[in-house]
Amino acid sequence: MSSAPTESSQPATDLRQAYRNCSPRPLRSDHPWYTDLGAARGGDLKPRIIQRFEFKETGVPGLRDTWMRLLLLGLRGSGKTTEIHRLAAELRHRYVVLYLEANTELNAEDFDLSELILSIAVGVERHMREFEQKPLPKEALEGLQRWFAKVTRENIEERVAQVEVQGKLTAEGAPLPAKYFTSVLGMLKRTSTEREKVVQQIRKYPAELVAYANDLLRAAQEPLGDRELLVVVDNLDRYNPDTLDRCMSAGAEHLQSLDVNLIFTPPVSLLLDPRSEPLNNLYQTEFMFTPALRRADDPPDTVDEPARGLFREALSKRMDLEAVFANPDAVLDRVLQHTGGSLRDLMEHLREAFVLAQGPKLTVADVDAALHKRVGIIRDQVRISGKAELLAAIERTHSLPEGTEALQLLYRRYILKYNGEEWYALHPYVRSLPEVQRFLGPKTSAS
Structure with missing residues (x-):
């Protein structure tokens, strides 16, 4: 969760308000508290990333090399999320940016490649409907819904009815498939026997899942004109590196087949100690350093300019x-x-x-x-x-x-x-x- 400008954005004059103003929550892109620490990090990372997006070709369905796959790495607490929000704001003239927090969209302990792909696809549908005011054609999500129900042997109407009875759906006017996946994603976030059985089934058919997800992603791209979809999946560095290796290294073939631009934030340790194929061989990578207070050969308590x-x-x-x-x-x-x-x-x-x-x-x-x-x-x-x-x-x-x-x-x-x-x-x-x-x-x- 990120903080937005409010009346309390004024500088504190006492300890109580100073305590509140020092919340470690990431800042939104337009927050007045933001300060660019690029000079202390060894250079501003943002212009280089923007240049990558400006230089890349226009995304073409089915041509994976035309879509951006970028890893943004940095130690937790280094200010990555705040910089991601700033980056997204500067890219919005050309990209429709969907920001997802992995630990809120997925199971907080572990997840499978199929769950990640499903969350990206369903998240795009939700974003287009709720934030861009460009709801997708009903059939764009129906194919994915029918495939999922077939693979998992689920009754679609029963799951939707369960959601409505329990009052879990708050998106007024959401199409039936969206209601269905509201329940599915909620179930996948919980550690349960039901989740294990479902994941065991859908992970058997990653290519089919990608194909149906791409149908949805292409439908979402169609009304955007010259702008392209960009999905940022943040907080992946909170997960065990083995989880990310299964998804991002072993599953790279399927992730890179998605017709959408992607930014991921995996743990640094996975880059330094790859379990299988090194991530830098599979994705473009950028590293965000901790702001340095001194040079390596300075005494440890040195605090230098800038x-x-x-x-x-x-x-x-x-x-x-x-x-x-x-x-x-x-x-x-x-x-x-x-x-x-x-x-x-x-x-x-x-x-x-x-x-x-x-x-x-x-x-x-x-x-x-x-x-x-x-x-x-x-x-x-x-x-x-x-x-x-x-x-x-x-x-x-x-x-x-x-x-x-x-x-x-x-x-x-x-x-x-x-x-x-x-x-x-x-x-x-x-x-x-x-x-x-x-x-x-x-x-x-x-x-």
Whole structure:
């Protein structure tokens, strides 16, 4: 869920409102709090992605190379979703953009390739009807409905009647097939025996599913004129990499046969440690780096420009720093030192500090108190993992070691990936732990 501009978008002047203004939710494309952190990331990613879309050929049904298949990768909490919203806004002159959150459209724990394809197709129908005010011909969805019911041996009328009796359908005027898939997708989100049986059936016929999905996608494309459909499936990095490998590597042949432009956000670890075919061999890829506060050879507590200025600008849009921080420069530097450029952790750390604040303004001591509160669970996790020495080695070398041991640490955001020559460093929370400090020399210990 993303935040939209409201009256509370005004800069906060007290701790209570500052807490509310530091929600880590992604920002909508037109939100007044947005600040472009591209200079601290090593360059603005957005123009390069837009150029890819501007240069590509017009999408032609049946010609897979004419449709965009782009992976946007980055560590969770790096600001990916906010940048996706900005990108979508800039592409809308040529593309009709449908944004889907995988964890709300699909089962939150696991999903199959067939479920992903079905969600994309049904999501397009819903978007065209509800947001573009261009409902598809009834028959565009009926073919997919009849195929699904045949494969799963379902009674269409019974499922639709069940939905209407339970009052789950809120889309007034939705055609019968849309009502049917409202129930189907709701069932697929739940972990149940029914879901397992259905998925086992539809996964047997991926080519047929793609063919019927393409009938729907082509019908959706027809009234758009020169504009093309673009579907963004976000939050895929919240899933186990094995799930994404089955869909995006093993299932690439079928995903790439869809007559629609696609952007996916798979986990970084799947790119670095492919289970089968490497993703960069199958898709165009772009990586969003964590905003860097320093260079690799700087002391770990360094906060350099332009990062300091950019983060000051970003926070100044959410709060009056003079009114909220007791010493704006010192408090800003300290919270940046503790969060390492991670946008989500910056916001969550500040919220924790606001709660712990001992006075009307936030102090350096409050920011430090929030650090001790936030690292407790991480410390236990590092102890149990037995990876303190490995973590220290990554901090010293600014690179990942051979093997796959570090990938889980990257997924947990113990490690941050920065720009320039693409160097790595420990998240300051992790670097501050005594277990890690024991293996670090004086040059890499926190000052």
